[in-house]
Structure formats: C-alpha cells, structure tokens
Amino acid sequence: MARPRRTQAPAAAARIDLDDVRRLTAPREGDRRLLLGVDERELAPVALDADAEPHLLVLGDGQAGKSAVLRALLREVMRTRTPQEAQIVVVDYRRSLLGEVPDDYLLHYLTSASQARPAVRDLATYLEGRLPGPDVTPGQLRNRAWWQGAEVFVVVDDYDLVATQQGSPVQTLQPLMAQARDVGLHLAVARRSGGASRAIYEPVLQSMRDLAAPGLLLSGSPDEGPLVGNQKPQPAPPGRGRLVTRNRGTEVVQMAWTDPAP
Known part of the structure; x- marks a missing residue:
C-alpha cells in the first residue's frame, strides 16, 4: 500500500468523494496505483499498489461501507x-455491485454458487496455464514476459454468503494466490466481521493472512478479537477504518465514496 504525493490536503470529513481524492493526487505517467481514500493523520491520499500487493481483504459490519470500498476499487x-x-x-x-462494470471490462458477473463454481474453476485452469515452465528464461521471469493478455481482478462481496459449509467457489483460486503476480491474479474479498474470528481460517481468508495481504477493518465489534494483524474491529462511522499493510503498519483511513451505478 503506497501513499501518492499530494497537492493539497482536504479538511477532515465524514465522507470524501473519490473524485476529490483523485484531484489531490499529483499525476504521474504510468501510475497504476488504485486510490482508495485519505489517511486521517496526514490527510494524504492512500493507494493500493496492486502490482506489488495483488490482494485486499475488507472486514466490517453491515452498513460499514464494504461494498463502497469495492465499488471504488x-x-x-x-x-x-x-x-x-x-x-x-x-x-x-446480493447484487450490491450490479451495473458497476461495463461489458468491455466484465469477464463474469456471478450471483450464485451454481454460476460461480464452473466460472471460477475455468478461470483457475486458465491462470494455471500462465505458471512459468522450465523453458522460461531468467529475463522472462524478471519481466513476466512469458505470457500475454489481461490481468484478472476477482472482486467478491459478502464472502460470508459465498463461503458456506459446502465450500467456497473462490477456493479453486487459493493455490494460485501466492503466485498471483506471476499469473496476473488479483483478489479482493469483503466479508462481514461478525463471525470472522472463526471464518478467518477458511482457506482463502487464511491465505490472505499468510501472505500479509493489505487488510481493512471497518466498523465492527471488538468481541471478535484480532482479525487483521493484531487489530480488533471497533465501532466507527461508515467508511472509516484501519488499514493494515506490511510497509506502513496500521493507519486510520477514510475510504473514498462513489455513488452506485444508476
């Protein structure tokens, strides 16, 4: 997670629009970082470098702002x-993100297990074909030049509905998560924080923790105990959370807001 250079700090606010965060960020050619909000301590834009940190875990209660975070992403x-x-x-x-992705970007929009299982399984098979073989040269490994095509961003809302006792369709991607940068996989998962202390040992969420993926704790009950690093949820206004990353530790962030698609 990286902080872009800012041009002018905003006043502290209960909500900040994504367009305002973009205006605060000095443009840089080739900058592919994903702006997500502002750090409340320094009022500086906060961004996810998806090339370096391909995954994101979001936890919070209902109405805490989980879907809004995914929408901005x-x-x-x-x-x-x-x-x-x-x-x-x-x-x-729950169709919270319906209409957010136009057809030219949309590979799949999946609203049930019966849809998700075959689609994600086929995606995993396709991405496995990108794993480097013995004929890949050191130069190709450095530049990730042994395959061509689009990177794939898998965005999962309400993971507590997706991962059931019958398993999770997304779990077929779990063996690829550690090699995500090699195969062009990015996974963003949002789940309610209630019950997360038990659910965190589900394979996909456990891999997020093992890989020290960036984690965002929105409003929730501290009774759940530590969920991201040593951080427990705590009550907060919608969109306010603690972002935990390897490089920056824990910082309080107001996540950027965008209006839902009409």
Missing part, C-alpha cells in the same frame, strides 16, 4: 487500466 481499476490490460470477475450474491 472497481472504478480505479478501470481508470488505470484498459480492457486489454484488466478483466474483472464480480462475485456478488
């Missing part, structure tokens, strides 16, 4: 990448 993927560079899979059983 989707908008930023489409701002920074062309359809030839990024294709998007949305797993959204």
